[in-house]
Amino acid sequence: MVLIKLDPQAEMKGTDGAQAVSSSAVLHRHLSEDFLVLSKSEGNYLILEDGRRVFDASGGAAVSCIGYRNKRVADAAYRQILDAPYCSTVFYTTKVQEELCRFLVDSTGGQMARAYIVNSGKFFQAGSEAMEAAIKLARQYFIEVKPSQPQRTRFISRRQSYHGITLGALAMGGHMYRREKFEPLLMKNVSQVSPCNESRFKAPTKTNEEYVAELAQELDEEFRKVGPETVCAFVAEPIVGAAQGCVPSVPGYFKAMKAVCDKYGALLIFDEVMCGMGRSGTLHAWQQEGVVPDIQTIGKALGGGYQPIAGLLANHKVIDGIAKGSSVFVHGHTYQGHPACCAAALEVQRIIQEESLVANVASMGRLLSQGLKRRIGNHPNVADIRGRGLFWGIEFVSDKKSSTPFPEEVHVAMVISKLGLDPKYGINVYPGAGSADGRLGDHIIISPAFNIRKEDVEWIVETVGRLVDDYFATLQV
Known part of the structure; x- marks a missing residue:
């Protein structure tokens, strides 16, 4: 399970028939969805209330640049x-x-x-x-x-x-x-x-x-x-x-x-x-x-x-x-x-x-781009891997030859990102949509902290590779 319930008994039907969650007083991004509770963060890891440790490979929304708890x-x-x-x-x-x-x-x-x-x-x-x-x-x-x-x-x-x-x-x-x-x-x-x-x-x-x-x-x-x-x-x-x-x-x-x-x-x-x-x-x-x-x-x-x-x-x-x-x-x-x-x-x-971290961004960025292209560049659902430094995007398509995007309702990038939070992967990536025509087109962003090391890059590459392989192996459109 990717999502946890703050209070499983607190759900009720909204006026339009959709599920609405009443346990939270927060006007969240999605009113019908429970959100994971972040307990603390340290280094490159997000630590959730249920004990999970998630490697923040996107720095949130490309925000974290020196890691957490400095x-x-x-x-x-x-x-x-x-x-x-x-x-x-x-x-x-x-x-x-x-x-x-x-x-x-x-x-x-x-x-x-x-x-x-x-x-x-x-x-x-x-x-x-x-x-x-x-x-x-x-x-x-x-x-x-x-x-x-x-x-x-x-x-x-x-x-x-x-x-x-x-x-x-x-x-x-x-x-x-x-x-x-x-x-x-x-x-x-x-x-x-x-x-x-x-x-x-x-x-x-x-x-x-x-x-x-x-x-x-x-x-x-x-x-x-x-x-x-x-x-x-x-x-x-x-x-x-x-x-x-x-x-x-x-x-x-x-x-x-x-x-x-x-x-x-x-x-x-x-x-x-x-x-x-x-x-x-x-x-x-x-x-x-x-x-x-x-x-x-x-x-x-x-x-x-x-x-x-x-x-x-x-x-x-x-x-x-x-x-x-x-x-x-x-x-x-x-x-x-x-x-x-x-x-x-x-x-x-x-x-x-x-700490000369901008230079590290350039060197680790080269390793990251090379690793991602080597690991999933030939995947039939990966259209493009592009970026600079530690700012890399992976675009997904239903047909690589024609670069045909997935239907909007499949929510490929969002589902991949949620799947990454499963303990099997324990990785945070950033989802996005609209890369094909402003509405269609799924992509995820990999943008880790500037102070990552070679072993971190290698782990990100392999984990993202497994995540992409596993998701598309079970996807039915």
Whole structure:
């Protein structure tokens, strides 16, 4: 059994006939499902109330980056809570916020000018608040530097993307399932172009250069269709996470996209909430692309799960534009720059730096990718294994030759992930859907902590291999 009952006698029929659980006061993701109770976590393991030890091979939602129960981080947060647990940023700053932002700016080699820290505590979208801030900062930039262009209110993003669950961030993304119930509420000033997904959408006869040229032409046409003078920014994930399962772009793609943005005077916004802060093998994912964004959002691995924290970085052009204009960013949150969150994140980043963990991400990532491809690359239901660093996705299909996805109602990725929690496997992987067309297409993400060792990689590869083999051996569609 994968799921446990909090109170087997507490079930009752809901008004629509579905099973509803009344034992919990929590508004869970699924009201008719009981959730496993996490008792504690240590190292790379989640320890459940029933005694099970589960290896967290996905770091939750690609969040955990130094493992759990790190006393240095806990002590740093505790000391800050005792010193000053909260800071009203209308009047004050704190030394720890200044130090964290200085670290982040310096980590870009002088490419970025300022950092802005928010404290989203939502599991699925550590960067929703950061993306909302990025949207507003891009808009305000044009009001400040281009007062003759108040019509710059539009954004262009990509289909099969995900930028957060709040209404502004949700409008920016192209995740169909998460959008559909809220479409009437979403901004109408966002349009979308094709994603860059070599496995799914690049014709076998095309070279990478031809594929990039095709996508650049599509973006150029979208600018001209909506009016180039109306567009604030093009928004994209350097490596698409939840919506596609760790899909990187082909070489030269982002240089071409930036050239189109520059042609029409628009900004380039990178969403690195899931793929950044070391996850893909460099501290910032854009450092592998040869392109510097104007605005960059960060999250998950920033604080490693020890505190809810995310943020954005803005380059000199954007900051100088605001500074020479009103000098006021018209945005703010009660808990922005939260001192305890900043203290935890700063300590996490110091540990990553001191222990050379980004280099370990790159080396262990090579072993992980090679191992996964060797173990299940030829499996008839594995369409693709892709990613960078310690951020790898496995896409599943019903027919490998045609890359036909499974029917939506089979829930392949979710069932595989739940099966992994069985003591026979004891592994946590991250499920996702929509990698084929925004709705169909199952994938799981493997994104373990940055400090894993060779023996951990070998165990992950073999366990994921057994999990995939066993699931498909019994699947009947």
